[in-house]
Amino acid sequence: MRRTVAAFVIVTAMAGLAVAGELTGTAYGSGVTIAEPTPIATLLAKPEGFVGQKVRVDGVITGVCEKRGCWMQVTDPDTGQGVRIKVEDGVIVFPYESMGHRAAAEGTFEAVKLTPEQVAARAAAAKEAAAGVAAAAGEPCEKAGEPAVKAGCDAPVQNDTIYLIRGTGAVIQS
Amino acid sequence: MRLRRLIIATHRDVGYFFAGLTVIYAVSGVAVNHIEDWNPSYAVRTELKELGPLPEAPTEALADEVLRRLAIDEEPTSVVRMAPHQLKVFLDHRNLTVSIPGGTVADQRVRRRFALFEANFLHLNTGKGLWTWIADLYAVGLMVLACTGIFIISGKKGLGGRGRWLLLAGLAIPLAYLIWKAW
Numbered sequence: 001m002r003r004t005v006a007a008f009v010i011v012t013a014m015a016g017l018a019v020a021g022e023l024t025g026t027a028y029g030s031g032v033t034i035a036e037p038t039p040i041a042t043l044l045a046k047p048e049g050f051v052g053q054k055v056r057v058d059g060v061i062t063g064v065c066e067k068r069g070c071w072m073q074v075t076d077p078d079t080g081q082g083v084r085i086k087v088e089d090g091v092i093v094f095p096y097e098s099m100g101h102r103a104a105a106e107g108t109f110e111a112v113k114l115t116p117e118q119v120a121a122r123a124a125a126a127k128e129a130a131a132g133v134a135a136a137a138g139e140p141c142e143k144a145g146e147p148a149v150k151a152g153c154d155a156p157v158q159n160d161t162i163y164l165i166r167g168t169g170a171v172i173q174s
Numbered sequence: 175m176r177l178r179r180l181i182i183a184t185h186r187d188v189g190y191f192f193a194g195l196t197v198i199y200a201v202s203g204v205a206v207n208h209i210e211d212w213n214p215s216y217a218v219r220t221e222l223k224e225l226g227p228l229p230e231a232p233t234e235a236l237a238d239e240v241l242r243r244l245a246i247d248e249e250p251t252s253v254v255r256m257a258p259h260q261l262k263v264f265l266d267h268r269n270l271t272v273s274i275p276g277g278t279v280a281d282q283r284v285r286r287r288f289a290l291f292e293a294n295f296l297h298l299n300t301g302k303g304l305w306t307w308i309a310d311l312y313a314v315g316l317m318v319l320a321c322t323g324i325f326i327i328s329g330k331k332g333l334g335g336r337g338r339w340l341l342l343a344g345l346a347i348p349l350a351y352l353i354w355k356a357w
Contacts, residue, residue, distance in 0.1 A: 060252045062262055067213050069300075077254045093300045096216050097284055100251035100264020 018171045023058070023104050029092040029169035032056060032104045040076045040083050043109065047163045055165065056106040057083055061099050061172065069093035072170075074105055085167040098172050105170035111161050119160050178325070185322035192315045195296075199312075202297035205290055215291045218284050225277035237263045240272050240279065 018027030034056035043050055043057065062082055063073035072094040075082030085105045087094070114122070205214035225243045228236060237253040240263060251264040263270040271280040299305055324333060324341060331337060 060254050060264075062254055062256065062264075066216070066218060067209055075254055075256065077252060080254060080256050082256075090298060093298070096218070097267055097286070099269055099284075102252070 023102060023171055023173055025101075025103075025171050025173040027169065027171050028094065029087065029167065031169045032106050032171045033169070034106050037104060040074070040081045041079050043083060044081055044163065047109070047111065047158065050109040051111050051163075053109050054106065054168075055109050056104060057085075057165065058104045059102070061094075061101055061103050064094050064096045064099055066096055069095060071167075072098070072103070072105070074103055084162075084164040085170065086164050087167040092167065092170070094170070094172070102173040103170055105165065105167055107165040107167035107169070109163065110166050111163055114160050114162060178328070181322045181325050185319060185326060188315050188318050188322070192312060192319070195312055196316075198293045199297050202290070202293040206294060206297065213287075215287060215294045216284055217287055218282060220280050220282045223279045223281055225272075225279055228272070228275050228277045230275065233261065236261055236272075236274070240270060244270070244279070244281070 018025065018031045034054065037056045037058040038050070040057050040059060043055065057074050059074040059076045059082065061072050062075040063071075063084075065071045068089055070089045070093070071084050071086045073082045073084050085094075085107060087107075202214075208214070223244070225240065228239060231239065233253055233255045236255075237250060240261070241248070241250070246265070248265050251266065253264070254262045256262055259274050261270075261272040261274055263272065267284045269282050269284075271282070272278070295301060296305065296309075299309055324337060326332075327337065328334065333341070
């Protein structure tokens, strides 16, 4: 009986664990199925070439949607370059307290064209960031016309387009 | 008469069984309804601090200097140089966003709201899996409660009288709202 209980406890505990390469942690959504990550720098160097493709990225979580957990920013700690993983509200919920943890995430790489208002809001936020104000205050551009995209201030813009990953799964190190 | 006894017994027992979950879902429901005004799951507090000018240094050394000036004796979970002018230091339930070289720090502390975090975790089915089935069972339970509830009493206070008008009023409210908003 004790063995059965012990086995049940172990199996239950392992059910929430997932492995993505060298990363062991909690799986979200469908977890990570792609074996090899694409370096974020490679993705952002020529993003048009990856649009529509399913990719995996690895890095440190440097930002999470505060109230709904509907996106997280995964940043390569070596380059500081990051990409946003946007998921359907409520389908996957990234915990806010996972910031700073390592993560692997995958999904479809996508280009989102910004409206002129969003471009202006981001330019203003970038100006403040350069002055050291926004860097301290967090992500103010999300409150200035970003909710439709929710890609955040730190998502790189190229030709009025931001690039993000429509996430299908992730593994976050506990 | 026998059917009414069965209805009352079913309503009573299902009601007892789901009373706890109903309170949890109701509390979470109110909390989540006002998500535009507050964070129902986490208490996030950000404090701005001035450390004075910081020297240009490798990322790890810079993070050590920031922690030293803030008198924080904790090994960071990770340190990331987001940009030449920004460093992020992640600690347990706390993160520091540092402006370089100015030395302004946004010191953000995060804690789960007591009981509300757990209530929202259940209500929003964040965990998925097994809880999806339990939540479905609860939904069926609510249907049983509603359907048995309207047949508990007969006569003037039941569906033949006041109960009928209350039932119609309860249906009219969402219907009127939909007509007003959607059509």
